[in-house]
Amino acid sequence: MLTKYGHLTYCTNIHGGESWQDHFDILKATFPLIKQQVSPSDPLGIGLRLSDLASRDLQEPSQLRAFKDWLLSQDAYVFTMNGFPFGAFHGDVVKAHVHTPDWMTAERLSYTLRLFDILEQLVPGGMDGGISTSPLGYRHGYADTASQWTDMRKRATQQIVDVAAYLIDIRQRSGKTLHLDIEPEPDGVLETGPEFIAWFTQELVPMGAASLTERLGMTYAEAEDALKDHIRLCYDVCHFALGYESHQEVADQLHRHGIKIGKFQISAAIKAELPVDKSERLAIGEAFMAFDEPTYLHQVLAKQRDGNVHRFRDLPEAQGALYEDGAVEWRSHFHVPVFLEDLGLLKSTQSDIIEVLHMQHDRQLTHHLEVETYTWGVLPRDLQLPIADSISRELLWVIHEFEVV
Structure with a gap:
């Protein structure tokens, strides 16, 4: 829905269904309930998540036409998509495979271009459209040698330049501005705001401007501007909160370099300060482990008394470090409902969301603006609520927070 502060929606990666028909069936059953609660009189946007399989289905003209007709009948529209998970995202063990195939591969490039072909047909005229994607790949898959790390980044960056060239062509043909939104997260090749900015300014712009000037006859300045229009940051609030990052500082640095935020993904992690008392600390550790489940990665970032942050790839790996003398706070990657701040012994990073809003x-x-809580099905049972009601409650909470600023 269009608010005074941007288009607000939720990401359909909360719904299962890897084929388009399965996903569409869930969407048809759920979306009308959400719209009635959140935006009964005005159009409501959809943040569409398509697997590779679903994108192949939906690119078929008859399927796409049927979806567009349904959107019209529901007073709905698509302006953003989630192109991060390529394959199955529910019911299977995802973990680090959420990054595969990564930006080294032809499969990731083809999938992303297919999504943009679909988005070009769906996004309303006069509105920009974005697709979020992996932060190049999974960091620990390229840690063997410095040359492997460098080669991976070079190949991935070149393929993202290829996407930019494709989007420049779309804008010239249709007048629509579409952008690829890179989503840093813990253990991604790009983990943090500063890492994203350094990659953008020191790798993407030099390589991309050189390529676009040669391929499209642009000046260097025109090529740099085009890259900044079509390659943006997906600012997942949960991920930046996990890294104890200053939202204000990241926003200021982005502005200083002329880099745009494609979308805010409104999401919350879990956190707790670690008391000195060992029994109290054990209870908090057990509360964290209640969120350990086999589907997704739940990285832990442990803040130390000296300001450093120790990183663990998943909750079980952090468990043995619970009693580190220098640890003062844990934060773990688990998207909990954005309207919950108090989780008993644990808290959420809701205050980070409020700051960003x-x-x-x-x-x-x-x-x-896209609410992204995809873990309803693996939440501890006492936090699980009916999906449509939960999504509606999240969207209404965001609207309320804007109103009380």
Whole structure:
């Protein structure tokens, strides 16, 4: 829905169904309930997640036409998509495979271009459209040698330049501005705001501008501007909160370099301060382990008294470090409902969301706002609620937070 602060939606990666028909069936059953609760009189946007399989199905003209007709009948529209998970995202062990195939591969490039072909047909005229994607790949898959790390980044960056060239062509043909939104996260090749900015300014722009000037006859300045239009940051609030990053500082650095935020993904992690008392600390450790489940990665970032952050690839790996003398706080990657701040012994990083919403209220940093809580099905049972009601409650909470700023 269009608010004073941007288009607000939720990401359909909360729904299962890897084929398009299965996903569409769930969407048809759920979306009308959400719209009635959140935006009964005005159009409501959809943040569409398509697997590779579903994207192949939906590119068929008859399937796409049927979906567009359904959107019209529901007073709905698509302006953003999630192109991060390529394959199955529910019911299977995902873990680090969420990054595969990564940006080294032809499969990732082809999948992403297919998504943009679909988005070009769906996004309303006069509106920009974005697709979020993996932060190049999984960091620990390229840690063997410095040359392997360098080669991976070079290949991945070149393929993202290829996407930019494709999107420049779309804009010239259709007048629509579409952008690829890179999503840093713990253990990604790009983990943090500063890492993303350094990659953008020191690798993407030099390589991309050189390529676009040769291929498209642009000046260097025109090529740099085009890259900044078509390659943006997906700012997942959960991921930046996990790294104890200053949202204000990241936003200021992005502005200084002229880099755009494609969308805010509104999401919350779990956290807790670690008391000195060992029995109290054990209880908190057990509360964290209640969120350990086999589907997704739940990285832990442990803040130390000296300000350093120790990183663990998953909750079980962090368990043995619970009693580290220098550890003062744990944060773990588990998207919990954004309207919950108090989780008993644990808290959520909801305060980070509120800070980002205040920034958006004051500075209008993007046009796209997407609630992304995809873990309802693996939440501890006492936190599970009916899906449509839960999504509606999240969207209404965001709207309320904007109103009380």
